[in-house]
Amino acid sequence: xxxxxxxxxxxxxxxxxxxxxxxxxxxxxxxxxxxxxxxxxxxxxxxxxxxxxxxxxxxxxxxxxxxxxxxxxxxxxxxxxxxxxxxxxxxxxxxxxxxxxxxxxxxxxxxxxxxxxxxxxxxxxxxxxxxxxxxxxxxxxxxxxxxxxxxxxxxxxxxxxxxxxxxxxxxxxxxxxxxxxxxxxxxxxxxxxxxxxxxxxxxxxxxxxxxxxxxxxxxxxxxxxxxxxxxxxxxxxxxxxxxxxxxxxxxxxxxxxxxxxxxxxxxxxxxxxxxxxxxxxxxxxxxxxxxxxxxxxxxxxxxxxxxxxxxxxxxxxxxxxxxxxxxxxxxxxxxxxxxxxxxxxxxxxxxxxxxxxxxxxxxxxxxxxxxxxxxxxxxxxxxxxxxxxxxxxxxxxxxxxxxxxxxxxxxxxxxxxxxxxxxxxxxxxxxxxxxxxxxxxxxxxxxxxxxxxxxxxxxxxxxxxxxxxxxxxxxxxxxx
Ligand SMILES: [Zn+2]
Numbered sequence: 001x002x003x004x005x006x007x008x009x010x011x012x013x014x015x016x017x018x019x020x021x022x023x024x025x026x027x028x029x030x031x032x033x034x035x036x037x038x039x040x041x042x043x044x045x046x047x048x049x050x051x052x053x054x055x056x057x058x059x060x061x062x063x064x065x066x067x068x069x070x071x072x073x074x075x076x077x078x079x080x081x082x083x084x085x086x087x088x089x090x091x092x093x094x095x096x097x098x099x100x101x102x103x104x105x106x107x108x109x110x111x112x113x114x115x116x117x118x119x120x121x122x123x124x125x126x127x128x129x130x131x132x133x134x135x136x137x138x139x140x141x142x143x144x145x146x147x148x149x150x151x152x153x154x155x156x157x158x159x160x161x162x163x164x165x166x167x168x169x170x171x172x173x174x175x176x177x178x179x180x181x182x183x184x185x186x187x188x189x190x191x192x193x194x195x196x197x198x199x200x201x202x203x204x205x206x207x208x209x210x211x212x213x214x215x216x217x218x219x220x221x222x223x224x225x226x227x228x229x230x231x232x233x234x235x236x237x238x239x240x241x242x243x244x245x246x247x248x249x250x251x252x253x254x255x256x257x258x259x260x261x262x263x264x265x266x267x268x269x270x271x272x273x274x275x276x277x278x279x280x281x282x283x284x285x286x287x288x289x290x291x292x293x294x295x296x297x298x299x300x301x302x303x304x305x306x307x308x309x310x311x312x313x314x315x316x317x318x319x320x321x322x323x324x325x326x327x328x329x330x331x332x333x334x335x336x337x338x339x340x341x342x343x344x345x346x347x348x349x350x351x352x353x354x355x356x357x358x359x360x361x362x363x364x365x366x367x368x369x370x371x372x373x374x375x376x377x378x379x380x381x382x383x384x385x386x387x388x389x390x391x392x393x394x395x396x397x398x399x400x401x402x403x404x405x406x407x408x409x410x411x412x413x414x415x416x417x418x419x420x421x422x423x424x425x426x427x428x429x430x431x432x433x434x435x436x437x438x439x440x441x442x443x444x445x446x447x448x449x450x451x452x453x454x455x456x457x458x459x460x461x462x463x464x465x466x467x468x469x470x471x472x473x474x475x476x477x478x479x480x
Contacts, residue, residue, distance in 0.1 A: 003203040004238050006231050007211070008160035008196060012173065014152050014183045015127065015191040016059045022126045022150035023050030023093070030189045034143040042148035044089030049279050056150035057283060059182045060100050060124050061293050063152055066176060066300070067119045069104030073285050077124075077277040082270060085142050086128040094125035094153075096274045100283065108168045109302070117169055118157035127151050146190075152182075158197070163227035167220055170194065175301040179326050187219050194223055200234045200243075210248040214260055217253055226253040230260055304329070312342035321350045328354075331366050338374035344381075348373060352394055360398065368397045376404040383417055384408065386465055417464040419471070425463070426471045429454045430479075440476055448472070 018028055024041035041048045064071045078096040104119035129147040133140045154173075160166045174192055177183040185192050199211035212230055217223045230251075237243050251260040299307070301323065308319050308329065322329045328349060335345040353366060353373075373394075380390045385408055393404050400407070408414060416422060429451060430437060440447035448469075455468050 004200045004235065005203045006161055006198065006200055006234075007158045007209075008163070008166055008198050008227065009158035010154075010156045010160070010166065010169070011195040011197075012154045012156075012170070013127075013193045013195075014063075014154065014177060014185075016056050016150040016152060017181055017183050018053055018055045018059070018150055020053055020055075021148035022053050022056055022124070023148055026148065028149050030186075030191075032145055034141070034145060037145040038147070042088070043144060044087075050093065052280060052283070053150060056124060057100070057285070058293055059150075060122060060152050061285065061290060062180060062297060063154070063177075063182050064101030064104065064122050065290070065294050065297060066180065067101075067104040067106050067122065067154070069101035069119055069122055071101055071285060071290050072098065073287075074098065075100040075123075075283045075285075077280045077283075078274045079277050080125075080272045080274055082272060084128075085140070086131050086147070088129065088144060088147055092126060092128065093277050093280070095123035098282075099123035100285075106169070106172070108165065108172060110165070110168070115159075115165065117159045117165075120155040120157055122152050122154050125151050125153060158199075163224050163231070166196065166227060167224055170220060170223065172302070175323075179301045179304070180298050190218065193218055196223060196227060198227060198230050198234070199246075200231075200238055209243070210246045212246070212248070212260070213250045215250060215252050215263070222253055222255060225258065226260055229258070312336065312346070314342055314346045318346045318350050321354070322346065327364070327366060331370055334370040335374050335377075338371055340374045340377050341381075344377050345373070348377060348394075352391060356395065356398055367401075368394070369401065372397055372402075372404055379404060379408060383464060384414055386461075386463075389461060392461075412462075414462065416459055416462050417467060419467070422463060422467055422471055425455055425458050426451075426468060426475055429458060430472075430475055437476065437479060441479075448476075451476075 015028075020026060021028055021037075021042055024039050026037045026039050026042055029037065041050060061071050075095060076098040077093050079091040080094050080096070081091045083090050099121045101122035102120070104122070106117050106119065107114040108117060109115075127146050127149040129142050129144040131140050131142050156169075160169070170192075174185040174187070177185040177192070183191050187193075194217045195213060195215050196217065197211045197213045199209045201207040201209050212234075214226045214230065217226055234243075234246055237245055247262075247265055249265040250263045252263050253259075254261050305319060305323050308314075308323070309316065322332050331353075332342075332345055332349055335349070336342050353368070357363070357366065376390055376393055376397075379385050379393075380387055385393070389408075393407050396407055397404065416425075433451070433454065436447045436450050440451075451472055452465070452468065455463055455472070456465075
């Protein structure tokens with residue numbers, strides 16, 4: 001059997017992080033009630049004219065610079081004509097012959113070194129509406145809130161040789177989009193969607209064989225599974241010398257069936273009859289505009305990760321948890337900027353803060369002022385409160401946006417570290433629990449935990465645990 005290799009290329013659609021749509025002032029907010037973010041322009045009413053959103057141009061140029069592309073000083077919009085209910089105008093405004101960026105590359109970091117992925121082009125276009133099919137009632141509904149939201153489409157070269165390489169690229173891409181503010185990159189909300197094309201050929205040949213395109217993949221898992229599934233099918237056909245049976249066609253991934261379902265073959269490919277969008281002027285971009293944007297690009301995630309590892313003495317695993325969301329790592333660096341120990345700060349954020357966010361299903365911000373977390377860590381470090389009280393205060397701070405020092409005062413939670421006072425409490429608890437003393441003397445270590453619990457109860461959780469433990473052990477050992 002000959003050796004074959006897999007050839008994969010991507011077309012990634014990315015919703016840009018603008019407040020308003022590409023050609024009108026409708027909101028781009030996700031999750032609004034259906035058909036409330038619409039106007040005559042994005043509904044395609046006759047007589048309306050599109051007005052270009054400059055922010056979209058900025059973000060597309062930013063993406064171009066990050067992916068080392070040429071920013072074309074002149075680019076142009078075209079109409080892609082098709083009739084489908086998700087497109088109220090009967091055409092989509094996109095860029096065909098003169099995209100805003102062309103050429104470019106991105107290097108993914110593989111275990112055995114870097115691998116270059118070429119970028120063919122990046123162009124701007126508008127998103128379509130969304131169809132909702134109610135199977136049981138046998139009707140379809142349409143929501144035009146998404147119609148006209150600005151997208152960029154990044155088209156890569158056919159440079160990927162495996163599904164793993166694709167996932168590596170897409171994860172980097174999503175992080176870059178989020179860290180530089182180009183897009184929120186939320187795949188679950190459709191902000192990042194991917195079409196993949198896949199074919200095979202004999203290793204080291206330059207053949208371009210028939211490829212299968214799989215449309216509209218919405219998660220890394222779907223991309224991965226769809227590619228592996230298609231790869232298996234083609235591999236088998238090649239192995240059995242039945243590669244003639246591979247059709248150049250478009251499929252869609254069915255998550256429930258775990259299969260790629262054919263949609264249409266190349267023969268019935270639509271003719272979009274592209275022509276220049278006469279309602280919009282060409283886009284002319286000045287060098288200064290490009291320069292300003294280039295200077296404004298935030299630290300890219302791979303560089304930031306390297307810096308964080310070098311600058312703060314925290315385990316890589318925690319670095320990766322913090323880097324998962326820009327909100328976390330920004331927060332971490334701010335807490336540390338108040339002079340906090342980086343290890344303590346990382347622990348509080350990756351364990352306690354993330355627990356709170358998960359419990360309360362908060363995803364877009366950390367609801368505790370970073371200076372308050374810094375103060376809280378200090379209160380514990382100085383022995384003013386113990387760690388358990390600290391956790392209670394942290395929970396409280398989510399609801400009451402107050403300085404932890406004030407909260408500790410108001411709630412009377414200052415830790416009891418006074419030796420005389422602790423001696424009294426410990427003495428009383430020992431006298432009150434003769435059976436537990438017997439257990440302790442018989443070597444039952446559980447008894448110690450019982451005493452600690454009773455002492456904490458008696459002090460309403462305010463006793464300083466290490467001090468209590470010392471006094472308790474001494475007193476118990478004194479009993480003959
Ligand atoms: Zn509108």
